[in-house]
Amino acid sequence: MDESHETFMLMLSNLLHLHNSLDPTTSLLSSTTTSSAASGSSTSSASLLSSSSAAPLIFFTLSSLLSFLSTSKKNLLKSSSSNNNNNKKDAVAAAAADSSAYSVSAFRALTTEHIWSLEAPLREAHWRSQYGLSYPVFTTVVEKLKPYITASQLSLPSDYAVAMVLSRLCHGYSAKTLASRYSLEPYLVSKITNMITRLLATKLYPEFIKIPISRRRLIETTQGFEELTSLPNICGAIDGSHIKVSNAQLKRIPAHQNEYRCKYGYNSVLLQVVADHRKIFWDVCVKASGGTEDFAHFRDSLLYNRLISSDIVWDKAVNVRGHPVRPYIVGDWCYPLLSFLMTPFSPNGAGAPAQNLFDGMLMKGRNVVVEAIGLLKGRWRILQDLNVGINHAPQTIVACCVLHNLCQIAREPEPEPWKEPDENGSPARVLETEKQFYYFGESLRQALSDDLHQRLSSR
Structure with missing residues (x-):
């Protein structure tokens, strides 16, 4: 008892x-x-x-x-x-069981055995769900980065490290979440993320993000836009997007925190991209905090300086009502009207019929870049709420743009796009140094508008 x-x-x-x-x-x-x-x-x-x-x-x-x-x-x-x-x-x-599913041995078994036992559609769907891209595109990324990763003497296999970082970019995981899953220290996950995104943003950028200067690509791009808008010689569409950052990432720079508050009410850094008709970026710039206006960011970009100095020479001009029209990009009213950048006559459709017709077609071309940004944030969900250090934010954003281009070039299925907030910026003012480009751009825009109205009215 x-x-x-x-x-x-x-x-x-x-x-x-x-x-x-x-x-x-x-x-x-x-x-x-x-x-x-x-x-x-x-x-x-x-x-x-x-x-x-x-x-x-x-x-x-x-x-x-x-x-x-x-x-x-x-x-x-x-x-x-x-x-x-x-x-x-x-x-x-x-x-322990959860971490073992993400161990090097489990990953090696997946890539060498299980992945090849699946039929191609299932295999690609599985990899897209895990890493944001198909297995062939994944292996392309690994092959291009492997020499640099090997030189860094990282203790992890190259493909395993790339897969881990892609998983973070695709799903938006924090370093702490990924560390517990892969049985690593959070600081090591952050270090590997910084290394892979830096390599993507520097070593792969020149190969996959290029200004369409070659005649073949330039003709392909302008024809693609003309089929969409009926406007000749458009070679790209420009827009900005706010990449949200958490308050925790700004603690180290208290004196400049207010600079990151954007017009939508949250802290962000500003991304500027130019896309072609296939929604492939050919220029990317991340140089401004969220409180910066689109036109100010544009004027601070390398692209603007190259265009304003005529450093970029597009060897393709068309005659429109006696005006030689060289390739130009299109944007909304948040950008200045210049000879190489066409913007709408009116932000609210208050112009003459010919002008409103031009504005509608121009905005159809501009929507290409809006869709491209939506796909970018839909594929790489870390850009919906960036959880890396503020000093590493630009390279992480650029790395995602490189990966976006890889997916578009490989014709990967397009995910559900991220919906951007409606644009509500104020029209850009023209600087004194831009006056000659503005006046020339004004005459070109009117010629393009009149020509478009005449062509479409006669059909």
């Missing part, structure tokens, strides 16, 4: 003796039961119970009751502690 049972029997015996002392004419139990219960008590308790006074019996009965409750509580705590220990062991085992 355990301790709690002995205490309970003693308490029962005391209660029976107490009852008999107070009222000896009646018995709660038969003499056999009373005798049987009393036999379980000690000698000291028997002598105490033989007393003619009821006070000792009451005291001893209460003591037994408290002893019983105390013993029961100890047993309950032991049981609860045992259950907690078992739960902790189960949690540790589950975490």
Whole structure:
């Protein structure tokens, strides 16, 4: 018999003796039961119970009751502690099992055995769900980065490191979340992320993000836009996008935190891209905080300086109503009207019929870059809420743009695009140094508008 049972029997015996002392004419139990219960008590308790006074019996009965409750509580705590220990062991085992699914050996088995047992559509769908791109595109990225990763003497295999970073970019995982999954320290995950994104943004950028200068590509691009807009010689569409950053990433720069508050009410850095008709970026710039206007970011970009200095020479001009029109990009009213950048006559459709027609077609061309940005943020969800250090934000954003181009060139299926907020910026003012480009751009825009109206009206 355990301790709690002995205490309970003693308490029962005391209660029976107490009852008999107070009222000896009646018995709660038969003499056999009373005798049987009393036999379980000690000698000291028997002598105490033989007393003619009821006070000792009451005291001893209460003591037994408290002893019983105390013993029961100890047993309950032991049981609860045992259950907690078992739960902790189960949690540790589950975490170990989860991390083992992302170990190097599990990844190696996937890439060398399991992946090839799947049919191609299933294989590509699996990799897209995990890493944002198909297996062939993944291997292309690994092959191009492997020499640089090997030179860095990283202790992890190149393809494993690339897969881990792509998983973070695709799903927006934090370094802490990825660290627990891959059984690594968070600082190491951040270090690997910074290394891979830096390589993408520097080593692969020149290969996959190029201004369409070659005649073949220039003709292909302008024809693509003309099929879409009926406007000649468009070679790209420009737009900006705010990449949200968390307040935690700005703690190290308290003096400049207000500069990151964008017009939509959150902290961000500003991305500027130019896309072609296939939604492939041919210029990317991340040089401004979220509080900067699109036109200011544009004027601070290398692209602007090359265009304003005529450093970029597009060898393709068309004659429109006596005006030589060279290739130009299109943007909304947040950008200045220049000879190489066409913008709408009116942001609200208040122009003449020919002007409104031109604006509508121009905005159809501009929508290409809006769609491209939506695909960029839909594929690489880390850009929906950037969780890297603010100093590494630009290279992470550019790296995602490089990966976006890889996917577009490989004709990867397009994901559900991210919906950008409606544009609500103010029209850009023309600087004194831009006046000649503005006046020339104004005459070109009017010629393009009149020509478009005449051509479409005669159909």
